Amino acid sequence: MRIEFLYWEECPSHEQALARLREVLAEEGIRAPIEIVRVDTEEEARRLRFPGSPTIRVDGTDIAPPPDQPTGLSCRVYLTEDGRVTPLPTKAMIRRALRTLRARGGA
Amino acid sequence: MPLTLASRLIPFALPDTEGRLVRSEDFAAYPVFGVIFTCNHCPYAQAWEDRLIAIQRDYGAAGVRFVLINPNDPAKVPADSPEQMRERARAKRYPFPYLVDSTQEVARAYGATRTPEIFLFDRDRLLRYHGAPDDNYEDPAAVRHHYLRDALDALLAGRPPAVAETKPVGCTIKWRTTPS
Numbered sequence: 324m325r326i327e328f329l330y331w332e333e334c335p336s337h338e339q340a341l342a343r344l345r346e347v348l349a350e351e352g353i354r355a356p357i358e359i360v361r362v363d364t365e366e367e368a369r370r371l372r373f374p375g376s377p378t379i380r381v382d383g384t385d386i387a388p389p390p391d392q393p394t395g396l397s398c399r400v401y402l403t404e405d406g407r408v409t410p411l412p413t414k415a416m417i418r419r420a421l422r423t424l425r426a427r428g429g430a
Numbered sequence: 431m432p433l434t435l436a437s438r439l440i441p442f443a444l445p446d447t448e449g450r451l452v453r454s455e456d457f458a459a460y461p462v463f464g465v466i467f468t469c470n471h472c473p474y475a476q477a478w479e480d481r482l483i484a485i486q487r488d489y490g491a492a493g494v495r496f497v498l499i500n501p502n503d504p505a506k507v508p509a510d511s512p513e514q515m516r517e518r519a520r521a522k523r524y525p526f527p528y529l530v531d532s533t534q535e536v537a538r539a540y541g542a543t544r545t546p547e548i549f550l551f552d553r554d555r556l557l558r559y560h561g562a563p564d565d566n567y568e569d570p571a572a573v574r575h576h577y578l579r580d581a582l583d584a585l586l587a588g589r590p591p592a593v594a595e596t597k598p599v600g601c602t603i604k605w606r607t608t609p610s
Binding site: 333334335397398399400401407408409410411 | 471472473474476477479507567568569599600601602
């Protein structure tokens, strides 16, 4: 399982999001390393198809695929299960995506 | 550097989302006046938006008035264009003016760096609170310190806020690449 964590330094919650990802991986018994990618320029954002910070991908698939968010250096909008806007994914969101993608990949 | 505590309000005159010119002195009669830099696109601004609306509604009758100012360059963030600001203000039924700081001069004068970022002034228009709305952008139910509400309560009671400054948490202001 390939796990990527992409972030832009100017968004303040990336460390919290990374800690949250690590917690969920540990709780799910997933030992795959996290590839941490710092995105610093608009060119990098385009090349990496970076829709905003933070972004988590599992085997190349975004854990919460953005509907129409353009790529670029920005903070990313997540919607919680109860419809609230938040700047970082919830643990439940990460866990659900990991389980779904793991089942799909047979990992 | 942001405006320091006890500094005097820096007057401004900016258009709102309906094209009307709004001046800071229009609110001279209100005992507490909040200047809040915010924007459309930022998830932190969105996360706190409903709480700011609720606070304005809760404290309006007591004489509290907020104005929201969007300083972002729409060339960098199209979601922060005046048209999109108008749509948002109407859709969310903003109980406060939402002003367009197209030259970014007001944000620069205040030393604002983030959205949202609050500058709260007392009756004499001296800065008494600067910072974030509260301590939890993610979950309103998990807030432990209601910085803005506490500051309003203190000012309306004639006291200085116990917590006068917190770190603004949000997206960086999207400055123009070239000065206007």
